[in-house]
Amino acid sequence: MVVASPPPLARTGEKKLLLPKLPTVDLSGPRADVAQQIVKAAETMAQESLGFFARPDHEKKRAGPADPFGYGCRNIGFNGDVGEVEYVLLNTHPGSIAQRSLTINSTDPTKFSSAAGGYIEAVKEVACEILDMMAEGLGATDAEAFSKLIRDVDSDSVLRLNHYPPFLLPSPSSAVDHPAAELKVGFGAHTDPQILTVLTSNDVAGLQVHVDGDVWVSVAPDPTAFFVNVGDVLQAMTNGRFVSVKHRALNVNAAKPRLSMAYFAAPPLNCTISPLPEMVTPSRPSLYRAFTWAEYKKASYSLRLGDSRLDLFKTQ
Numbered sequence: 001m002v003v004a005s006p007p008p009l010a011r012t013g014e015k016k017l018l019l020p021k022l023p024t025v026d027l028s029g030p031r032a033d034v035a036q037q038i039v040k041a042a043e044t045m046a047q048e049s050l051g052f053f054a055r056p057d058h059e060k061k062r063a064g065p066a067d068p069f070g071y072g073c074r075n076i077g078f079n080g081d082v083g084e085v086e087y088v089l090l091n092t093h094p095g096s097i098a099q100r101s102l103t104i105n106s107t108d109p110t111k112f113s114s115a116a117g118g119y120i121e122a123v124k125e126v127a128c129e130i131l132d133m134m135a136e137g138l139g140a141t142d143a144e145a146f147s148k149l150i151r152d153v154d155s156d157s158v159l160r161l162n163h164y165p166p167f168l169l170p171s172p173s174s175a176v177d178h179p180a181a182e183l184k185v186g187f188g189a190h191t192d193p194q195i196l197t198v199l200t201s202n203d204v205a206g207l208q209v210h211v212d213g214d215v216w217v218s219v220a221p222d223p224t225a226f227f228v229n230v231g232d233v234l235q236a237m238t239n240g241r242f243v244s245v246k247h248r249a250l251n252v253n254a255a256k257p258r259l260s261m262a263y264f265a266a267p268p269l270n271c272t273i274s275p276l277p278e279m280v281t282p283s284r285p286s287l288y289r290a291f292t293w294a295e296y297k298k299a300s301y302s303l304r305l306g307d308s309r310l311d312l313f314k315t316q
């Protein structure tokens with residue numbers, strides 16, 4: 001499994017820029033059997049998702065409106081953000097999935113709930129493994145400092161299924177070579193509030209990452225890869241050593257829709273977020289005050305998608 005490798009060149013407007021290569025981690029090797037299970041779980045979830053999005057609008061609407069959970073179309077959050085996307089947002093607790101499945105697949109709810117349950121368990125393992133490697137790399141005394149929050153039964157992790165309609169350009173130019181301003185925005189620029197996001201997609205492009213110099217780097221779609229984002233909470237817990245990445249999704253010139261499945265690994269609501277002790281030194285004092293995940297989530301939903309939420313919690 002590989003974490004996203006972008007094309008080395010992309011265009012913003014008329015300027016051709018040499019772009020940085022996004023970091024790629026190869027997780028293949030001795031654990032091929034586990035990888036196979038994850039692939040199977042992702043394929044099953046993708047099939048169920050596509051089956052749902054192919055249903056008539058009046059049926060899909062029975063699983064909505066998103067409150068924030070459930071089916072949503074174009075509206076994102078509660079403060080006026082919109083995008084060319086339809087989606088299903090799921091709380092990952094088995095009871096909640098079972099309940100939601102009744103409206104998502106009313107003819108065979110168990111088929112949807114077992115696909116979602118299987119995928120959530122698989123992708124949670126991927127998230128925890130990556131978080132453990134991060135903790136080790138940072139020299140954290142508690143090797144499970146991050147992953148234990150995700151494994152907690154009360155973890156507030158969510159799963160998002162996104163379906164982006166294709167945006168057909170008048171001429172057959174490729175989306176990468178097309179001026180970004182003329183593309184439709186599926187999901188506007190934002191950072192993810194949680195700890196870590198693990199995203200898979202089909203082979204349709206659209207995801208872009210914001211890098212230094214105000215440049216958007218297109219992530220080459222790869223159905224065999226996980227795309228991993230550091231979230232705001234991980235930025236706070238590492239006292240800014242890891243930075244929550246700004247990203248967006250565009251509707252590109254494609255013959256079919258883009259499907260992405262994002263697992264947002266989050267701590268329990270009552271968990272207090274503060275930097276790991278090893279991340280704070282006299283020369284690098286705490287950048288953020290302690291806050292609970294519930295407090296952070298509330299702040300997130302009170303702001304617009306593109307707002308910088310972490311700034312509200314800065315110590316100075």
Ligand code: GA4
Nearest residue numbers: 068076077078160192193300301303304305
């Ligand atoms: C962005 C990351 C996840 O998709 C999400 C989004 C949430 C939503 O769509 O309900 C938010 C958005 C996300 C950040 C700011 C708030 C909350 C919409 C919005 C305007 C599920 C999440 O946790 O935060």
